[in-house]
Amino acid sequence: MKVDVLLGLQWGDEGKGKVVDVLTPNYDVVVRFQGGPNAGHTLEFEGQKYVLRSIPSGIFQGDKLNVIGNGVVLDPALFKAEAESLEASGHPLKERLHISKKAHLILPTHRILDAAYEAAKGKSKVGTTGKGIGPTYTDKVSRNGLRVGDILHNFEEKYLAAKARHEAILKSLNYEYDITELERTWMEGIEYLKQFHLVDSEHEINNLLKAGKSVLCEGAQGTMLDVDFGSYPFVTSSNTICAGACTGLGVAPNKIGEVYGIMKAYCTRVGAGPFPTELFDETGKRIRDLGHEYGAVTGRERRCGWIDLVALKYAIMINGVTQLIMMKSDVLDDFDTIKACVGYKIGGKEIDYFPYDIKEDDIEPIYVEMPGWKTDMTKYTSENEFPEEFNAYIDFLETELETPIKIISIGPDRDQTIVRYTE
Numbered sequence: 001m002k003v004d005v006l007l008g009l010q011w012g013d014e015g016k017g018k019v020v021d022v023l024t025p026n027y028d029v030v031v032r033f034q035g036g037p038n039a040g041h042t043l044e045f046e047g048q049k050y051v052l053r054s055i056p057s058g059i060f061q062g063d064k065l066n067v068i069g070n071g072v073v074l075d076p077a078l079f080k081a082e083a084e085s086l087e088a089s090g091h092p093l094k095e096r097l098h099i100s101k102k103a104h105l106i107l108p109t110h111r112i113l114d115a116a117y118e119a120a121k122g123k124s125k126v127g128t129t130g131k132g133i134g135p136t137y138t139d140k141v142s143r144n145g146l147r148v149g150d151i152l153h154n155f156e157e158k159y160l161a162a163k164a165r166h167e168a169i170l171k172s173l174n175y176e177y178d179i180t181e182l183e184r185t186w187m188e189g190i191e192y193l194k195q196f197h198l199v200d201s202e203h204e205i206n207n208l209l210k211a212g213k214s215v216l217c218e219g220a221q222g223t224m225l226d227v228d229f230g231s232y233p234f235v236t237s238s239n240t241i242c243a244g245a246c247t248g249l250g251v252a253p254n255k256i257g258e259v260y261g262i263m264k265a266y267c268t269r270v271g272a273g274p275f276p277t278e279l280f281d282e283t284g285k286r287i288r289d290l291g292h293e294y295g296a297v298t299g300r301e302r303r304c305g306w307i308d309l310v311a312l313k314y315a316i317m318i319n320g321v322t323q324l325i326m327m328k329s330d331v332l333d334d335f336d337t338i339k340a341c342v343g344y345k346i347g348g349k350e351i352d353y354f355p356y357d358i359k360e361d362d363i364e365p366i367y368v369e370m371p372g373w374k375t376d377m378t379k380y381t382s383e384n385e386f387p388e389e390f391n392a393y394i395d396f397l398e399t400e401l402e403t404p405i406k407i408i409s410i411g412p413d414r415d416q417t418i419v420r421y422t423e
């Protein structure tokens, strides 16, 4: 069997959690391969709303196996809070959630370092989620990290050495902090983690594939936040792209099957960094209000703008997307006109490809305008009900992006999902 990968094509928050939950019944296993609790994946069903950070979104559908892969960075304190709240709401997971021993641990001092580095950057700060993501991946790559497997042997010694190293850096940055409470809950998290199946997930996943089991990988963040291909340096610290599933799970490239690319019918971004189609006017505010565009993790306002086909084509190319999923089309249900960016004007020159650098003050989007559909689509159950203008919009997107849009989401609930091209 092959592994299918679902990932965000924009700047995150495309609706990955919702769709992973919808697709889970088609799979035996759901896995996360990168990122950490910087993610906030929202699911809604049966009148309940859940936000997942480190636990895969396949946890609610039956008793499917869910795996946190080696490419993920895990904060034991936040993990404990997330897992306990799921258990309290009637979703036991100790037997169904396996965690890679090779996943790296986010230490309390990583979180403090995240804040200290941001403070030191002043005006050019990234606007991180403050979860210690950058410092943890930095330690991984510089071969100083602690892994989940380390908690099983001589852990205290390793922890204290890492903490001392971080404290020396914090001292050099003149950064004041109080670690007491963070460290206390973190240590409780370490003990809690020991109750889970800590596994060699690369063996487990490959054995499952050999045995004919199907696997769905759940991306976090989005392609434009990828550390190599996103709007660097305003990115996260992992490879959010399809290739990240290979390194983040130990799955070979020739084992990748379908690549689901997920996008909103418009575009949002949280944190700092360039965003060519950002709207600073009433339309942007309207999209934010109608789409409830506030961060699931930090509560921060999301910046909103029109869909950017230049960035999407780039994301489709980098990921090898085989099918598209379009989310939140209902948010545009009442707009007279819908716009889509098909090119950029940079320094007076028009381009239709994603350039090396996008600087906010030197880039002007080129738009195509289409009439809105002015119809409440949130109760629709089949694509046969779609208004003509909506069909024209998705036809246009499919032609421009040269990829079929196979799922359309018309509301946050699990049931507000329309699958197209069903044979």
Ligand code: GDP
Residues within 6 Å of the ligand: 008, 012, 013, 014, 015, 016, 017, 018, 039, 040, 041, 042, 043, 044, 291, 292, 296, 327, 328, 329, 330, 331, 409, 410, 411, 412, 413
């Ligand atoms: P993720 O990080 O990619 O999983 O996305 P988030 O959960 O951060 O953000 C997506 C938000 O949009 C959540 O609040 C979802 O409940 C909501 N959502 C998902 N799909 C739809 C949709 O089709 N329509 C509307 N109106 N909301 C949606």
Ligand code: IMO
Residues within 6 Å of the ligand: 008, 011, 012, 013, 014, 038, 039, 040, 041, 126, 127, 128, 129, 130, 131, 132, 133, 134, 219, 220, 221, 222, 225, 234, 235, 236, 237, 270, 271, 272
């Ligand atoms: P999901 O999985 C949207 C953004 C932060 C910041 C940058 C770096 O829910 O789509 P980090 O804490 O990772 O060092 O922050 O990346 N960011 C996200 N934006 N959705 C996310 O995750 C994000 N995870 C990180 O806002 O700009």
Ligand code: MG
Residues within 6 Å of the ligand: 012, 013, 014, 039, 040, 041, 042, 296
């Ligand atoms: Mg999110």
